[in-house]
Amino acid sequence: MEMAIETRGLTRAFGGRLAVDRLDLSVPARAVYGFLGRNGAGKTTTIRLLLGLIRADAGEIRLFGQPLARARARIGALVEVPALYDHLTGRENLDCTRRLLGLDRTEIDRVLGIVDLHAAAGRRVGGYSLGMRQRLGLARALLGRPRLLLLDEPTNGLDPDGIADMRRLLARLPQEEDVTLLVSSHLLDEVERVATHVGLVDRGRLVMEGPLDALRATGGEAVEVDTAPAAAATLARAGFRVDGEDGRLLVRGPGPCAPDRIAALLVKAGHPLHRLARTERRLEQLFADATRVGEAA
């Protein structure tokens, strides 16, 4: 399998504090890779390392099998806030980058079409909404048909409609543009809807990585139960692992986790049962489990 990003032992410290700690990332080509972690976990530092904006203290980076310096032309990026020239129009902003990349003028219309910003391209960016700025930033990152897009918190500050627009856009890109996406975010639900692969980073270290479906399948099946809060203790005594609160529980067993067995147990104990359903493990759960293991270690 071709790897878009491979890092080995990637390490970077700031003032003695390790921001990225021996990170071994493997991002397959054409994946939508959710790069997840809390604020301050090391996501942005990693993206800055991948873009060559900062230097690693140790380790190596290979993009599509090549060293970073040789593969830089294949990367497009949107780092944190969409940094644009407010006094220029959308089209002029794109033109600046187009010229620096030595691209044909038609490239501007192509990327404006992808993000659906043709109508506003002649307006000054200072008057754009945050959603439009993010789309323009994404259009700029797509100039030159990069094979890899690094998007750092692309939904930051967007309203629900803006988030949904961005999500739809990101979901389309791998097929339409033949591009690998690395999307860093602390919004697990959002990433879960578009990602094919995820990497979970905590305190600079990669605590979990792989195809999302495979990660969800780890740890056995789970059952979501809406019941009384006290039911958690009953299920725990029966050997189940129970997470959640206020009566909305996520139940997993050491062995088979059959809904009928759980239902029988709760009814027998006299707990109300409002809803019971098999469920896939959510990213939030995966993240909580992975970081709990990390903290315990």
Place this chain on the structure above:
Amino acid sequence: MIAAVLVELIKLRRSLALMLVVAAPSALCLLAFAILLDRDTPLPWPMYADGTAAIWAYFMLPMAATALSVLLAQIEHGPRTWDHLLALPGGRPRLFGAKYAVLLVLVAAMAALMWIGTLAGGAVADGLRGGALLTGEAPVGALAVRLARMGCAGMLVCLLQLWLALRVRSFVPPLALGIAGTLVGVVAASAKHGIYVPWLLSVNMLSTPERAQVALAMGTLGTLVLLPAMLWDLSRRERVG
């Protein structure tokens, strides 16, 4: 490099920097025009032209270099576009070199406006007084050469100001340096070693030919030496966030 310069020129559209290029020499020429009109006695053309050029070299050129370099740098610092620019393929020195080239273009444009404004202001004022205000021939060529030499000598100050303006995100340090340098220049103008103050190099174009030659050499050679140092320093710096 040409593409990077063109990009810098695009960024000047609707910018304060472009307004300053027109406003600063225009204000100075209008002032000189008003002072000239206020005179009761005739004045030789070269003296009028040299007086205007002196104010340009003492105050306007260093202050304009300060303000322009700050404005050019803030085009990137303000919206935090460095991350985007420095992550692009292609050498980083071209980005900083293009900034410097555009700063020089802007200073040259200001000098050209000074030349036009000085000659036009003098001619209009003289015309309004029936040709009795300025004596002799207008120093068309001599003023052009003088302003050009001032510009060349001022390249070093432009470089120093831009270096600091690009290096720090805040506009306060480069502004403080420019104001301090200009003030030191005024105080040190008559000092023996004043010739070595970078902010005074342009003023020395009005001095003795020997002193002017030394100042011109310092301005141009100093630029040639320090330009690679600036490009190296700015290009190797990390963008931490």
